[in-house]
Amino acid sequence: MxxxxxxxxxxxxxxxxxxxxxxxxxxxxxxxxxxxxxxxxxxxxxxxxxxxxxxxxxxxxxxxxxxxxxxxxxxxxxxxxxxxxxxxxxxxxxxxxxxSPRELWRYLAATIHHSRTPGVSDATRLLLLYVATRTLDSRSEYLEVLGRGLGSLGWVVSAESGMSGEDAADELIAPKWRLLTRLGVFEGARHGFGRTETVTVGGAAFARAALKVEVPAIVPA
Structure with a gap:
């Protein structure tokens, strides 16, 4: 199978x-x-x-x-x-x-969002959604969409904090980002004054497994 x-x-x-x-x-x-x-x-x-x-x-x-x-x-x-x-x-x-590498890998994917802080869990799930698509190339792009997405879910940054939505997203997601990087989900590279964070093939698969999104089977014609 x-x-x-x-x-x-x-x-x-x-x-x-x-x-x-x-x-x-x-x-x-x-x-x-x-x-x-x-x-x-x-x-x-x-x-x-x-x-x-x-x-x-x-x-x-x-x-x-x-x-x-x-x-x-x-x-x-x-x-x-x-x-x-x-x-x-x-x-x-x-x-x-x-x-049992296959079972361990799947278990880690299924539990990667786990956190005692609800905001971290929500931010991680949103991050995984974008990781699965492999459409973004830098941390700043991820933080921008995460900031908007968390706002849509009802997470509001207080005006007194002086933080932007991107700053709040960064604070929430930083430990998970480092963990995903160590697992090989992201492959970083420097280009001039910038840095790209490319999602690996394995990283996209890990995100799909975490979200329980399966790639449709190809049916022979």
Whole structure:
């Protein structure tokens, strides 16, 4: 049976590299966190060398690698990791999915919008809608349409804040944008004084899966 999302498993595995790395690193023994609740320096150094995120090797504190902390927090929020008595552990779901890339990829897509803040959830769903279409090429374009879209949904920026709709959208979506970037949804490139944020083929498929939008099957003539 063909996959209506139209993305092969090898492409999914490439997108899952940081997620599978941290889940495998936690493994069956777990990771003892610091007293402040962060990953220990040795694990942070491993992450900075194993994950191609452009961070210097000498960085050894999780607070200095924001994407790592955000990824760990997200995996905990969506039920793949948990903390017990100061130790980071896999949940039952995490153990089940870690070596099942297709199922893990789909689960991450289905839960990517998850947030304790309703505005973040709404902004993420709107962002995914535009990602699925692959029609925008820069972060500023996304923020412009997100600002208008959130306003249409009833999210109003108070005049006292001094923020524009785009600024408010940026504040809401920034952590999810970074997470999606680390998952390979966006491929950034600099051109002169500007920067494009092109949606990858895998990124568009991820957005469709998150929105549960299937590509119609091609029926032979």
């Amino acid at each position: 063909s996959d209506p999302i139209l993305l092969n498993e090898r492409a999914m595995v490439r997108m899952l590299v940081p997620v599978q790395w941290i889940l495998r690193r936690v493994g069956t023994d777990g990771i003892r966190l610091t007293k402040a609740g962060h990953l220990p320096p040795a694990v942070v150094i491993e992450a900075s060398t194993q994950l191609d995120w452009g961070w210097p090797i000498e960085v050894n504190r999780e607070v200095h690698i924001r994407p790592l902390g955000e990824l760990r927090a997200h995996l905990r929020d969506v039920g793949l990791l948990r903390v017990s008595k100061g130790t980071l552990l896999l949940t039952v779901r995490g153990r089940t999915l870690v070596e």
